[in-house]
Amino acid sequence: MRSLSARVALAAMAWLLVAISPSAHAQPAPAKSAPNATERGPDVAATLAAHPGLVDAADVVSELQVDLRYATADNFLGRPIYGELDRCYLQRDAAEMLAKAQAELERTRPEWRLRAWDCARPRWVQRQMWKLVAGTPQQGYVANPKRGSIHNYGCAIDLTLATRDGVPVDMGTPFDFFGPRARPDREFAMLQDGTLSPAQVANRLVLRELMLRAGFRMLANEWWHFDCATQRDTRRRYRPVP
């Protein structure tokens, strides 16, 4: 196994070499008002199951743990917006890449599993999220539905590592933590100033190495988010979920 310093160096190199997907996120705007009431839309699970090209990732990645936070109130919106959805749908290409990451994890860290927090997301849900965060400090963290998120194409996944019995590994922040501590591009400085511990950075690097080697791309501001292709290629290859 590599030493921590070697791993940090690898991460820094990966950071320089990997073309980072342009983030759909920006700095949060000042809060103006509380989220508005949400509207009801089509059934999320049925919409995703019917969309051509999407597969249930668990059919391809046998050990995948699925913990869809937007199907519960345990998310930054404070309410469920995915209805009864309990499956991680992805483009087949993305699911097969994830299977490669899983195989590598089994080889290097057999005690850990991949744990998905968010996968494909219909566009109408994106519009709903956009309405909920309008005028709040979280607005800058939700992609404008006019352009859409890579999640709308089933080409993005938010995930972490967890023990076999589902206890997430310590990555230094929870899912959807809005602040610099979630930023991969500041990890080196945060390791030096003690904001992140060596173990937290090392854990992030395990996840990142698996995902990058499997062909995923990373974001600058969210350690848990990975895209299966560039934004341009995603929009060219796949149809968004309406």
Ligand SMILES: [Zn+2]
């Ligand atoms: Zn994401």
